[in-house]
Amino acid sequence: MTELLPLLSAALVAGLVGSAHCLGMCAGISGLFAVKAEAASMRASVPTAFVYNAGRVITYAVLGAIVAAFGSVIVKASPNMAVGIRMLSGIIIILVGLQVAFNLRALRIIERMGGKLWARIAPAAQKLVPVTSLPRALGLGLVWGWLPCGLVYSVLMIAATSASPVGGAATMVAFGIGTMPAMMLTGLGAARVSGAMQRRGTRLGLGILVIVMGLLTIAMPLGKLMPGGMPHH
């Protein structure tokens, strides 16, 4: 449980920062919902947006559970790998932290592969548009989670190293929650939030926080190997 904390924490921050990009990319999705200028319809669209985002997070959780299940198979196959996997996890988190801090766009190759996968899923999305009901919003959210996105893939790699399907799902849920503020708070200043997230200082600070989580992930298994760090029960 406690070992997962840095992973969840890193995923949450990655989600927060990453959602600034989401906002630009997902600009069109408000076009897929009913386009209305009225404030009243904005209020009415809150449940829709919530259900849609919940769908997205569910997909992330499922993806997280799947990749983590694969991860755990490897760990179980060779218990000696456990420490190695942890270190790998820490390294990936540090890479994500660097990505966050310096706005890098790594993992473009996987993104492209995801694009091919998306091509198979897209027809399903088309059937759900326009979004006229809550179930449709949920459906679109479920599909939207598959959208090729470098950041999602980075965090999925973290989830894979959590070594249990529950942990993988939890990591992705933390990421999804992190993306919620920008995606949900349209009325309360999403642009301001994402603007603040795009600022160099913020990115740097949060990136460093993620990197610390990565270092912590690496440090924990090492701590276990040290005499002072033995479990005390």
Next chain:
Amino acid sequence: MSDSACFHCALPVDPRDTYHVDIDGEQQPVCCPGCKAVAELIRDTGMSKYYAMREAPLPGVGRPADDAAEWDIYNSDDMVAAFAEGDDAEAEATIYVGGMYCAACSWLIETSMTRVTGIESADINPVTHRLRVKWLRDKVGLGGILATLANLGYDPQPLAPESAARPELLEQRAALKRLLVASLGMMQVMMFAIGLYAGDYQGMEPSMQRFLRWVSFAVTTPVVFYSARPFFTSAWRGLLARSPGMDLPVSIAVGSAYAGSVYATLTNAQAVWFDSVVMFVFFLTLGRFLEMRARHRSIDRSVALSNVLPNTVTLIDGDSQTTIPSNQLVAGNIVLVRPGESIPADGVMVDGTTSVDEALLTGEATPKPKSPGDELVAGSINLDGVIRLRVETTGADTTLGTISRLSERARYARPAYVQLADRVASYIVVAILVVAAVVGTYWTIAAPDRAFVITLSVLVVTCPCALALATPAAFAAAGTRLAQLRLLVTNGNSIEVLARSRRVLFDKTGTVTRGSPAIEHVELLDDDYDENRVRQIAAALETVSTHPIARAFALADNPVTATGQQVAVGLGVAGHVDGREWRLGRAAYVGIDGDVPGIYLGVDQHPVARFEVSDQPREDAARTIERLASLGLSSGLVSGDAEPAVRATAAELGIDSYHASCSPEQKLEIIRAIQERGESVVMIGDGINDAPVLAGADTSIALAHGAELAQTSADVLLVGESLAPVATAVQVSRGTLRVVRQNLTWAIGYNSLALPLAALGYVPPWAAAIGMSASSLIVVLNALRINRFGAS
């Protein structure tokens, strides 16, 4: 937009790694597979027009997008001085962006703004639709920036600095930042806390525990010193003023929990409370933020009011036309107003015919026809014709400015209730500190190791936030709701009186009637004068009167002039015409015995003519009186008019009790008589002629428009031509008192239940923080319900 920008999200495209998407037969560059996927989805679902729409003018934005010349004027030094702050090199302005409809718009605007060479920063608030932009003056002009916005399809309007730098908006921005820091901190620290608690049960390496504590320490520090800072400063101010507020126990709790946790982290002691600290601060900040939003909601409206005035006006000077910033207008200027433009200042129409929409000021949706000589009010929209306007008052002195100012004042009206709550809160705070000290002392003796935690819980759980918020939050929400109904509350106590009163007294003319009387019939009592002549003399006398009846007599081109006119309140008006003393008014005033109906014109105590003037009741007067009756309020009519007219109106409206031929003194006596029976009275009048009567009532409502608004001293101003809001106001006021009672019951009940539990040590600090926060949030959310009261 340049070729190197992503067609979908407008971020720069890496030229070595570009994707393409086929939209309407054209290959458009996109930055990443994600954007490609979304763009294709949008295309394949037949939504490609989204791309066309975001660049084209939006429906309802009537401005041609490519009319760049129109914006040129904003490049002049005059305009920059009027709308921007800064120096020769760099300037900063706030622009209201009309036509925004979603968060994507704000993103689009910010992105395209930052692409304009010379723009240093662009920051848009999607809620208020305000863009704060900073630019280098040698690279780009204000006009260029506005043209860019217009080309995107929006309707930009630069705002003058005084209306832009509204302290409320700065306050809100700062509060939002604090809330963000607190929420980010809370999410992180809570996660570590779960780990620490799990570790307590399942066991954890001490190194890991130490590490989590240190990280919590690091994350909690900015939450305490940044997010919670207003609590500390306010507590300190309260101490200096010797009236400790609720922020004092909050500060002591946050400060000591933080200090205790830091000490525990340094000494590796048993427990830390960083989670309780961040949670406490987060929920307090959230509660404050919500309460502030409730207070500020009415501002959005007054901001909207200031946005309706045009920024530039066409000034006519002889044959020449010049465009000047509207804040340079002065009284006496003649301006040209085209159809669709809004009237820039209060004034008189000198040329043209048109109809105007005054909905913003009166709530009246039907356009009003206007011809030369008619008054026009700033903020109304010129609908049909090209007109010329002679400016009389500008800026803050206009009707519009007065309404904005009064709405502002309404927000600061503090009912006696709230003042009482503040005083009581002060005593409660002292009581809490004493109780906490007693509990602390007891536990120090009984179980020293638990003393700190228990005292902390007591401090947190008893924080009288809910109690202190219960009343002001409800009244703030009520003020906002009433302002939406076009009732501006200038005296906070009115809400309570409105809720409790069972008696409403209406003035007749201009209150239950439209106040636009007309002469129905002229009866000549002296053969020396013809009808034309008596009308002219009457009109000349009435020029000084502000009584609504005077409007019935007004003549456009009157050859007769009167001198030395004097108004005898409640009787009539007197003055000299051709050296003789003429009087116009009630029968007794011109020397006729008995109270006979009609308005008489007389000379030297000898009646000359009798006028029959009628005034139609307002359309919704009968309905309003019926609604008031169903709410248990009995209506009465008090009028200075003669008995028959008052009786007729009373019968028509279904009012049982009426008093006719009342002087202001008599009206006041009627009110006193009711008050002596122990009832409170709501008086509704026209605000000018009834001022002393209104002042005598427990609360007063004035129907006011135009220049009268500013002179009226009633407790509540009703803007517009409809009486219906009065009945709704009673419902809202009753609802408000109900909410206040619920809130107080809840707050007191919660505190008296939680305190003993905490004092006995059954409540850990984190549970105390949740309990306290939930209790204040419930109070604020309950108050926000008032915003929906009285909705049909």
